[in-house]
Amino acid sequence: MTRTNIKEVAIKLFAQKGYDATTMNDIAEGVGIKAAAIYAHFLNKEELFFELVEKISEQVDQALNKSFEPVIRSENYDARQVLYDIFLKSILYFANKKEQFNFWQRVILFPPQVLIDKAGTKYRKTNDYNYKLVSNIFIKGIDDRQIKEGSIKVYIMSYYSLLAGYMAYAFRGLGEKKFNEAEVEKVWNLYWNGLKEGINI
Amino acid sequence: MTSEIIRDVALKLFCEQGYENATMRQIANEMGIKAASIYNHYGSKKKIFISIMEYILEKDLNNIIKQFEEVNKDDITCEQVLFHIFRSRILYYRENQYEFKFWNNFSMFPPEEVKDEINKFQYSRRCELYKLYRLSSAKCINEASLSNMTLEVIQKHFSIILQGYLMLVVNYGLELNDDEIYEAWKIIWNGHRNKQ
Numbered sequence: 001m002t003r004t005n006i007k008e009v010a011i012k013l014f015a016q017k018g019y020d021a022t023t024m025n026d027i028a029e030g031v032g033i034k035a036a037a038i039y040a041h042f043l044n045k046e047e048l049f050f051e052l053v054e055k056i057s058e059q060v061d062q063a064l065n066k067s068f069e070p071v072i073r074s075e076n077y078d079a080r081q082v083l084y085d086i087f088l089k090s091i092l093y094f095a096n097k098k099e100q101f102n103f104w105q106r107v108i109l110f111p112p113q114v115l116i117d118k119a120g121t122k123y124r125k126t127n128d129y130n131y132k133l134v135s136n137i138f139i140k141g142i143d144d145r146q147i148k149e150g151s152i153k154v155y156i157m158s159y160y161s162l163l164a165g166y167m168a169y170a171f172r173g174l175g176e177k178k179f180n181e182a183e184v185e186k187v188w189n190l191y192w193n194g195l196k197e198g199i200n201i
Numbered sequence: 202m203t204s205e206i207i208r209d210v211a212l213k214l215f216c217e218q219g220y221e222n223a224t225m226r227q228i229a230n231e232m233g234i235k236a237a238s239i240y241n242h243y244g245s246k247k248k249i250f251i252s253i254m255e256y257i258l259e260k261d262l263n264n265i266i267k268q269f270e271e272v273n274k275d276d277i278t279c280e281q282v283l284f285h286i287f288r289s290r291i292l293y294y295r296e297n298q299y300e301f302k303f304w305n306n307f308s309m310f311p312p313e314e315v316k317d318e319i320n321k322f323q324y325s326r327r328c329e330l331y332k333l334y335r336l337s338s339a340k341c342i343n344e345a346s347l348s349n350m351t352l353e354v355i356q357k358h359f360s361i362i363l364q365g366y367l368m369l370v371v372n373y374g375l376e377l378n379d380d381e382i383y384e385a386w387k388i389i390w391n392g393h394r395n396k397q
């Protein structure tokens with residue numbers, strides 16, 4: 001119970017202030033316990049931080065990537081639909097979990113030295129896995145003649161840049177803009193049009 | 202001269218460590234001078250931060266205006282203009298990664314002490330960029346080569362995906378060669394041109 005509380009408060013504080021500026025004292029204060037009590041659960045700040053990194057990547061992975069694995073393995077699906085579903089689901093996931101989004105953004109934008117030293121390889125593994133998933137969808141789309149022949153690398157990058165760019169645009173700054181699914185679809189349609197086979201004017 | 206070096210060192214430190222964590226002493230240490238002489242030049246950390254914003258905003262806008270003027274000629278098509286802008290944005294920020302990180306990091310996580318200033322600068326930066334994108338795409342309306350979607354949606358799409366590429370290039374170290382930049386551009390452009 002306390003362990004869960006500690007993690008919840010820590011995510012919030014790391015997201016707000018970053019890893020370096022957050023102390024175990026801050027976290028203890030947020031939970032309403034003595035700093036010494038945290039050390040009964042976590043060896044140090046670093047261990048707590050890495051447990052959060054693991055936990056969040058696991059959750060994101062389960063919610064987004066793993067849930068699409070069966071359909072992609074079945075090889076009997078509509079590439080456009082599945083790619084859009086993943087795109088929309090990714091945005092919705094983080095729209096509902098702003099703290100996780102901010103936690104990740106902090107980690108990416110101001111990576112703490114401990115992370116650079118330790119987690120580089122693991123990170124890459126998750127990324128490679130995601131790339132593979134998305135690249136399978138693009139290959140399927142090309143096979144089905146929905147998507148034009150082209151460099152898979154560029155396709156994957158175009159997908160991730162749309163996703164990263166959209167989240168930056170929709171979630172960032174002061175604007176608690178209301179999330180607008182119709183707008184996501186409009187942006188998506190323009191993107192998909194650029195991938196389509198054989199209708200260039 | 203010294204004040205320019207201070208600015209460059211501070212830009213890097215702010216991006217790597219955040220505004221709150223970077224100290225005047227650190228800047229001084231990096232340069233091998235005394236912290237007191239930094240205060241002589243700038244007075245406060247906040248003043249350095251603002252001077253960085255003024256400097257990189259002007260540098261960035263001058264660059265994009267120059268790029269735009271290079272291609273704003275009668276015999277150049279709308280696609281060529283937009284592609285040139287797309288490509289030159291990627292090349293500019295690939296060369297000047299800290300400038301991108303500065304805008305990107307601090308608009309995502311504005312430090313309390315300089316929040317208002319960041320908003321002010323971000324606002325004028327967006328207005329200026331928007332004006333330039335509008336100018337660049339004005340030709341497209343004349344050529345009537347775009348789909349019937351409004352220019353607004355297209356511009357939004359263009360700046361969203363450009364922002365995404367810049368994040369991948371600067372924050373994730375994505376490497377794109379010239380052919381790949383062109384292919385990436387083609388996906389955007391075809392999306393605008395293909396019939397809905």
